Amino acid sequence: MKVGARHKLTASPETAIPGEIKQGLTTRSVGKQIHFFARIDSTNIAARKLAELGAKEGTVVIAGSQSKGKGRMGRLWQSPPGNLHTSIILRPQIPPTSAPQVTLMAAVATAKVIARTIEANPEVKWPNDILIHGKKVAGILTEMDCQGNTLNFIILGIGVNINAPLKFFPRELLSSITSLGYETGGDVSLPQFTRCLYQEIERYYDLWMAKGFRRIRNEYTKLSLLPGKPVQISSFKKITSGEVQGIDEEGALLLLLSNGRVERIVAGDVTIRLNH
């Protein structure tokens, strides 16, 4: 089903109200328990507190806006009203080293929902950026809690620029971001988008748990902007340049260096090099 402007369902475009999200939600766990806040510091922080108190897998936190939205690499995630800010508690029984795969799984699910919503072809930029026409529309921040080799829980945080006017963002970001509303020229139903996202996250999560990372990797690769591109990666205070080959069976980025060696990058910030 399309969830774009012509299919708008709600009279409350500013927030994704739990009752509206739950109407027609057929998931087993994701979104069954919703903790809603009109404004909060960060849904990832709230979800972590709930997880520490024993909240079930699939419990979600949603905020209309965030005062300290967390982005990757300690950045602030701009979180004005009208956009989606949600965090999902997951409790997969996997080694902590496999946890970063959840980011790629969620990137595929989010990109699929965006594609259906606005009939666009979003691309993913490793590991967690979702772009439309080269501009960032959504980001994912996965945080985990472990004790030694045991993973207790994962907080999967997803932010999508939906209806907040772009003028609410700092000027320096305007050349690099977009929103679903801007791309369609109208409002997108926030509750309906959120419901579709929970459905799709659960579908890909189940697939990942049942069949492993291979299908997710294939789908991620099809959506991926980077293969064949010359890039610079900043990772653990080190800058590495090379050409992206793809991602491996664990979700790490494979970078072909000028000396012919292939380096495996497990975390980092990727910039596409224009002049090389």
Ligand code: BTN
């Ligand atoms: C990024 O691209 O840097 C990741 C952005 C993740 C933002 C989302 S919004 C909901 C959740 N709560 C947070 O504080 N951050 C994530």
